[in-house]
Amino acid sequence: MSVKYFGQYLIENAVITREQLLEALKIQKSINKKIGLLAIDKSYLNSQQVEHIVSLQKTKNAQFGEIAIELNFLTRDQLTELLSIQHEDRIMLGEALIDIGALTLPKLESALQAYKSEQQVASQDIQKCLHGLKSEYSDFIKQSTQITQNLLLRLCDIQTKISGFSQNPGDIISHESYFLGQLIKGDLSIMVGVALPGHALAQMAKHMMKREFNHVDETVQDVGKEFVNVIVGHMCSYLSNTQKQVDSEPPFCTLFSQYKTPSFVSVEYVVTLLSLNDEIAIYYAIA
Amino acid sequence: MGNLQDLKVLIVDDSITVRELMKQQLIEKGISQLEVAKNGVEAVSQFNHFKPHLVFLDINMPEQNGVEALRQILNLDKTAYVIMLSSLGTKEKVNETLTLGAKSFLMKPVENEHLDRIIKEVCELN
Numbered sequence: 001m002s003v004k005y006f007g008q009y010l011i012e013n014a015v016i017t018r019e020q021l022l023e024a025l026k027i028q029k030s031i032n033k034k035i036g037l038l039a040i041d042k043s044y045l046n047s048q049q050v051e052h053i054v055s056l057q058k059t060k061n062a063q064f065g066e067i068a069i070e071l072n073f074l075t076r077d078q079l080t081e082l083l084s085i086q087h088e089d090r091i092m093l094g095e096a097l098i099d100i101g102a103l104t105l106p107k108l109e110s111a112l113q114a115y116k117s118e119q120q121v122a123s124q125d126i127q128k129c130l131h132g133l134k135s136e137y138s139d140f141i142k143q144s145t146q147i148t149q150n151l152l153l154r155l156c157d158i159q160t161k162i163s164g165f166s167q168n169p170g171d172i173i174s175h176e177s178y179f180l181g182q183l184i185k186g187d188l189s190i191m192v193g194v195a196l197p198g199h200a201l202a203q204m205a206k207h208m209m210k211r212e213f214n215h216v217d218e219t220v221q222d223v224g225k226e227f228v229n230v231i232v233g234h235m236c237s238y239l240s241n242t243q244k245q246v247d248s249e250p251p252f253c254t255l256f257s258q259y260k261t262p263s264f265v266s267v268e269y270v271v272t273l274l275s276l277n278d279e280i281a282i283y284y285a286i287a
Numbered sequence: 288m289g290n291l292q293d294l295k296v297l298i299v300d301d302s303i304t305v306r307e308l309m310k311q312q313l314i315e316k317g318i319s320q321l322e323v324a325k326n327g328v329e330a331v332s333q334f335n336h337f338k339p340h341l342v343f344l345d346i347n348m349p350e351q352n353g354v355e356a357l358r359q360i361l362n363l364d365k366t367a368y369v370i371m372l373s374s375l376g377t378k379e380k381v382n383e384t385l386t387l388g389a390k391s392f393l394m395k396p397v398e399n400e401h402l403d404r405i406i407k408e409v410c411e412l413n
Contacts, residue, residue, distance in 0.1 A: 055399075226302045229395075230374050234394075
């Protein structure tokens with residue numbers, strides 16, 4: 001059982017079609033205004049301030065409103081007012097699906113109930129897996145996973161949520177997936193990797209390089225290597241701030257079937273991330 | 288320097304991704320005189336011929352790394368405006384390159400606002 005978006009749950013259980021979901025998401029996007037836009041409408045912020053907050057948001061992993069208050073761009077009262085306007089005017093996915101005739105209200109209610117009970121079980125499973133980790137490594141994995149999610153959003157516009165956790169990479173990662181890896185060495189030895197299907201890697205390259213890639217060529221592989229290099233760079237900075245002396249080897253890109261676990265490794269962990277289209281795995285191998 | 292079109296920038300990184308992304312960022316800002324190099328040896332040679340106002344130089348590269356290239360570039364022109372790039376932002380690396388004479392140190396991927404600040408500084412100097 002894994003964590004998933006409500007829309008995906010509805011498709012997988014044949015409650016709605018993919019086309020209906022996309023139509024409903026489009027309606028949602030056109031109606032639901034972000035706090036930044038509402039703040040511009042009310043003349044509380046100008047567009048430069050909004051852009052500045054959005055750029056900080058991608059690296060700080062904090063809410064838009066909290067950053068705006070921290071920078072003294074908004075008062076707490078103004079934020080409360082904006083949140084209340086946002087809440088009153090917004091349309092939920094279920095409502096949009098009813099609007100386009102994809103669902104009836106009774107059907108939506110029963111699907112929501114089934115979805116919530118399934119998600120509760122899935123989230124308990126993940127907590128159980130994280131609980132077994134040593135704190136030094138669990139902190140690293142939590143931090144690195146968060147950074148990876150932030151970078152996927154910031155550099156590739158891929159929004160993800162954690163969908164699972166495993167100690168058996170072979171069961172989770174397809175052998176045809178591309179594996180982007182880089183070794184951190186020094187006081188801690190950790191192999192950090194990101195595994196994803198070739199078309200997702202090509203998509204990542206398309207988004208970053210702003211041009212089309214039809215297959216995984218040398219440039220696409222280089223984008224992948226650079227992506228893991230940035231994650232590892234951030235993690236080395238993080239470790240360096242906790243007084244750990246670390247360095248890294250050059251990143252590599254290979255098919256997962258050709259990846260050989262380094263000899264120092266005693267445990268492997270995989271965190272799976274769910275995006276709208278694909279499953280992306282973050283891999284950790286620890287001494 | 289009032290016109291960004293007069294500004295010459297050299298980007299040095301072994302990753303084509305970084306070279307292309309930085310090129311795109313700089314072109315969007317109106318800078319058109321751009322050259323790239325993929326290792327330290329090429330960087331020193333390009334610096335000598337192209338005579339850029341600004342150099343973005345990666346630290347970890349094959350053949351000759353950025354630290355050695357920085358030394359050689361500063362030997363050629365001790366006023367060279369070199370910004371070091373790295374994805375590995377440890378304090379040791381930052382201090383080493385700044386001590387050698389690099390003007391600043393940026394983590395990859397480079398944020399637009401950092402680029403704007405540096406370009407402004409270089410334009411004011413020239």
